[in-house]
Amino acid sequence: EDKVVQSPLSLVVHEGDTVTLNCSYEVTNFRSLLWYKQEKKAPTFLFMLTSSGIEKKSGRLSSILDKKELFSILNITATQTGDSAVYLCAVHSDNTNAGKSTFGDGTTLTVKP
Amino acid sequence: GAVVSQHPSRVICKSGTSVKIECRSLDFQATTMFWYRQFPKKSLMLMATSNEGSKATYEQGVEKDKFLINHASLTLSTLTVTSAHPEDSSFYICSARDVVQGAVSETQYFGPGTRLLVL
Numbered sequence: 303e304d305k306v307v308q309s310p311l312s313l314v315v316h317e318g319d320t321v322t323l324n325c326s327y328e329v330t331n332f333r334s335l336l337w338y339k340q341e342k343k344a345p346t347f348l349f350m351l352t353s354s355g356i357e358k359k360s361g362r363l364s365s366i367l368d369k370k371e372l373f374s375i376l377n378i379t380a381t382q383t384g385d386s387a388v389y390l391c392a393v394h395s396d397n398t399n400a401g402k403s404t405f406g407d408g409t410t411l412t413v414k415p
Numbered sequence: 416g417a418v419v420s421q422h423p424s425r426v427i428c429k430s431g432t433s434v435k436i437e438c439r440s441l442d443f444q445a446t447t448m449f450w451y452r453q454f455p456k457k458s459l460m461l462m463a464t465s466n467e468g469s470k471a472t473y474e475q476g477v478e479k480d481k482f483l484i485n486h487a488s489l490t491l492s493t494l495t496v497t498s499a500h501p502e503d504s505s506f507y508i509c510s511a512r513d514v515v516q517g518a519v520s521e522t523q524y525f526g527p528g529t530r531l532l533v534l
Contacts, residue, residue, distance in 0.1 A: 317509040334521045344508050344525035390458060394521045
């Protein structure tokens with residue numbers, strides 16, 4: 303059974319801090335790892351990672367994948383209160399024709415002013 | 416990016432009634448859509464994979480007669496919660512993958528979700 307574990311489950315920081323969110327996985331037929339941000343409603347896409355060691359970057363957010371050690375990290379620098387959200391990690395496998403995604407439990411990030 | 420809509424956004428119903436939730440891909444065609452359920456402070460739990468023109472594939476433990484899925488067209492999937500009970504109260508989210516250069520994208524675009532409250 304595919305498994306995705308995120309840590310920490312929750313994190314409280316102050317504006318300006320840098321945070322690192324972790325995602326480890328055990329899946330067969332790995333295709334990609336995706337990060338999503340969920341505020342009050344449905345998740346919004348952040349990054350998709352398929353290759354080891356290649357950093358994806360978008361503004362203050364960046365992410366990298368290690369396919370040997372089976373984990374990914376999501377970094378947020380100079381955090382702002384608007385970064386407060388649940389960050390979800392999902393791994394896409396090729397176990398079925400449709401290729402479903404397995405989600406971790408998420409990391410709840412709270413950024414205090 | 417691709418846009419997915421869901422309707423209604425919120426519904427309150429009496430126990431024993433059926434509720435239909437619609438999921439539409441607005442600017443792309445989706446042969447496959449996914450239905451998730453999310454409990455408070457928990458992650459997304461995949462309920463079923465909706466396939467256009469064929470039967471849905473349900474995850475283990477999800478009752479197919481309770482949660483009816485119909486994917487009648489390339490832009491619409493519906494989830495009907497039949498004979499709803501208070502324990503069915505939850506946040507239901509659909510997602511779809513668009514097609515990029517002839518291949519199904521691995522990025523999921525989520526609808527805004529439907530909050531169901533069964534009294």
